[in-house]
Amino acid sequence: MGRKEEYPSCQDVLGSKAVDAMRRAQAFLREHTTEQLLELAGHTVENLALKGEVADKRHFPLSFSRGKSCDEDLLTGLGMFYVTQAGKIMLDCVSGHYQMSWGYNHPALTALAAEAVQSGVVWDNHANTPGLPVKMLAEELVARAGGAQSGLERVLLGVATGSVACGAVIKIMLSRYLNDPDCSRLGAPVMVSLVGNYHGTDIVAQAMRGMWKGLLGNMESVQVEPNDPEGLQAAFRRFGKRVAGFWAEPIMMNREAILVQEGFLRLARRLCTENGALMALDEIQTGFWYPEVFLFRTLDLVPDLVIVGKGMTAGFHPLAAVLYRPELDILEQYDALSTNGNASLASLVGLCNLRLIDRDRERLARLAARHREGLSELAASFPDILQRVNGKGLLTGLKFRDRQDAMGFHQAAMGKGLWLRVHAYHPGHRTVLMKHPLVCEESAVDHVLGVLRGLLQERPWR
Ligand SMILES: Cc1ncc(COP(=O)(O)O)c(C=O)c1O
Structure with missing residues (x-):
């Protein structure tokens, strides 16, 4: 393997200018308290900027901000804070892209990963020879999902991203339908999902x-408005036993953080059972963000399939999973697999993540309540501009009455150093979204609420 002194260093690979800037910024984040960093959020610290010729985005696709300045790109991060390439301190209120559940480089997870590599845990290997952490994660997932009581005792862990996991569920639903002569005689299978669901980038x-209208000729899909029982009933009345599967995301982080109500999901459960359809809950957003780990465990129902990703490994390495009942274990190994999805190291981080959630159960419940109450107070104080608060726990949306206000507010909040998201690009959408990481502290919750209140009072975008 060569001598250690001969291995390329980080500086050799990234260049000393970049590594020096990263180290300066990382040291800055470590040396300041949360309170000091909150004061600095939105400010640029001159000597943290990465200056001069470094890699840019000229080879990126247009849709990945090709040609745009790199000033706002992340240089380094720690916990809920990150420093941009221009040296600006930002408070990340959406956990990266909703996946960094313990923020950036959490010391417990980074120390565990480093120790694990020293101890011999490998990064990845063939799915036929799974390492111990992968098997242990499967056991833990089944236990957290209710074990024999829920019947969700099979786990597909060989998938790297949520899109591949959702793709596997689509295939299970379709295979089951097509292999049942009673169903396939009825005609093309139908998928019922909710308007605003995402389920990844699979075609x-x-x-x-x-x-892709008209491309998939032998499958029909129907979209129903979330929380519209009549619409759901009408879809099942129309297609009956042709419905192969029903899909819901319990909190629609791809549509204004709408909370899908328990009553609606229970109705879906009943209609699926009556019509022989499979019910999938996509918990890629909600999974690992609540003390119960799976949000469905707080509801009085059990889906047939549950999908998790994102927060499962706290964003450490793409790894996703599907839990389902053993009789749905009908795919062949290579029907649904990412060849880099048998990740021992990522699975170990997932196991540690579960321990951190268990350790912080009460703190997480307190934090979520404080954030939620704060947002409700804002909605009550500014009813002329805010319509309501969506979501649950740390997954929340602030719905505005007017789209321009939502967009102006979002820009103004970014200027104050809060990295938030806005859904305002579809008709009727006008919501600012937050998904605080679990590492968030009460002072950060209060800081965010204070900045939001100030902006709602001043309305500088108008
Ligand atoms: C609800 C939901 N399902 C599926 C996915 C796809 O996951 P991935 O981006 O890991 O492929 C996402 C990603 O944002 C999601 O939010």
């Missing part, structure tokens, strides 16, 4: 949200 998942 069939995209067809289920209205893209």
Whole structure:
């Protein structure tokens, strides 16, 4: 393997200018308290900027901000804070892209990963020879999902991203339908999903949200408004036993953080059972963000399939999973697999993540309540501009009455150093979204609420 002194260093690979800047910024984040960093959020610290010729985005696709300045790109991060390439301190209120559940480089997870590599845990290997952490994660997932009581005792862990996991569920639903002569005699299978669901970038998942019209000739998809029981009943009345599967995301982080109500999901459960359809809950957003780990465990129902990703490994390495009942174990190994999805190290981080959630159960419940109450107070104080608070726990949306206000507020909040997201690009959408990481502290919750209140009072965008 060569001598250690001969191995390329980080500086050799990234260049000393970049590594020096990263180290300066990382040291800055470590040396300041949360309170000091909150004061600095939105400010640029001159000597933290990465200056001069470094890699840019000229080879990126247009849709990945090709040609745009790199000033706002992340240089380094720690916990809920990150420093941009221009040296600006930002407070990340959406956990990266909703996946960094313990923020950036959490010391417990980074120390565990480093120790694990020293101890011999490998990064990845063939799915036929799974390492111990992968098997242990499967056991833990089944236990957290209710074990024999829920019947969700089979776990597909060989998938790297949520899109591949959702693709596997689509295939299970379709295979089951097509292999049942009673069903396939009825005609093409139908997928029922909710308007605003995402389920990743797989072409069939995209067809289920209205893209690629006419391309998938032998499958129909119907979208129902979330929390519209009549619409749901009408879809099942129309298609009956042709419904192969029903899909819901319990909190629709791809549509204004709408909370899908328990009553609606229970109705879906009943209709699926009556019509022989499979019910999938996509918990890629909600999983690992609540003390119960799976949000469905707080509801009085059990889906047939549950999908998790994102927060499962706290964003450490793409790893996703599907839990289902053993009789749905009908795919062949290579029907649904990412060859880099048998990740021992990522699985170990997932196991540690579960321990951190268990350790912080009460703190997480307190934090979520404080955030939620704060947002409700804002909605009550500014009813002329805010319509309501969506979501649950740390997954929340602030719905505005007017789209321009939502967009102006979002820009103003970014200027104050809060990294938030806004849904305002579809008709009727006008919501600012937050998904605080679990590492968030009460002072950060209060700081965010204070900045939001100030902006709602001053309305500088108007
Ligand atoms: C609800 C939901 N399902 C599926 C996915 C796809 O996951 P991935 O991006 O890991 O492929 C996402 C990603 O944002 C999601 O939010």
